[in-house]
Amino acid sequence: MLTTALIVAGLVALPAGRAGLAQGVAFAPEYLRDPRKIELGRQVWVTRCQFCHGKAAYPGKAPKLDPSRYTAEFVYDRVTNGFQGMPSWKHEFSEDQRKAVVAYILSKDFSN
Numbered sequence: 001m002l003t004t005a006l007i008v009a010g011l012v013a014l015p016a017g018r019a020g021l022a023q024g025v026a027f028a029p030e031y032l033r034d035p036r037k038i039e040l041g042r043q044v045w046v047t048r049c050q051f052c053h054g055k056a057a058y059p060g061k062a063p064k065l066d067p068s069r070y071t072a073e074f075v076y077d078r079v080t081n082g083f084q085g086m087p088s089w090k091h092e093f094s095e096d097q098r099k100a101v102v103a104y105i106l107s108k109d110f111s112n
Contacts, residue, residue, distance in 0.1 A: 025099065027072035032103045041104025044097050048089070062086065067105050075102045 031037060052062040062085070067075075079098045082088035089098060104110055 025073065025076055025095070027076070027099070027102065031099070032072060032106055034103065037100045037103040038107045038109055039104075040097065041100035041102065041107075042109065044093060044101050045104055045110075048092075049101065052086075065105065067110060070106065072102050072106060075105055 053065060054062075076098060078086065079093075079101050080088060080090045093101075
């Protein structure tokens with residue numbers, strides 16, 4: 001119910017028909033703060049994401065990221081399933097690597 005209210009209010013930018021795709025993937029606060037996960041996510045970012053999003057997330061070929069507006073599930077869905085010009089990374093990166101990218105993007109270490 002809260003997610004629906006946030007979507008209607010425009011606070012969570014989930015594309016129509018895609019809400020809930022990340023269900024079943026848990027993001028405990030401890031996971032998102034784990035320095036090992038954040039570092040793994042940073043390594044994936046530098047290896048693949050930085051190419052389009054830019055060294056500090058912008059300027060790049062892809063849109064500027066605004067992590068303050070994102071939920072962990074939203075970022076995971078985009079990384080896993082892609083969106084518009086962004087490819088799906090589920091066949092190149094493990095679930096743990098994709099979850100780690102989420103931890104990095106939502107961490108204080110991520111700058112844009």
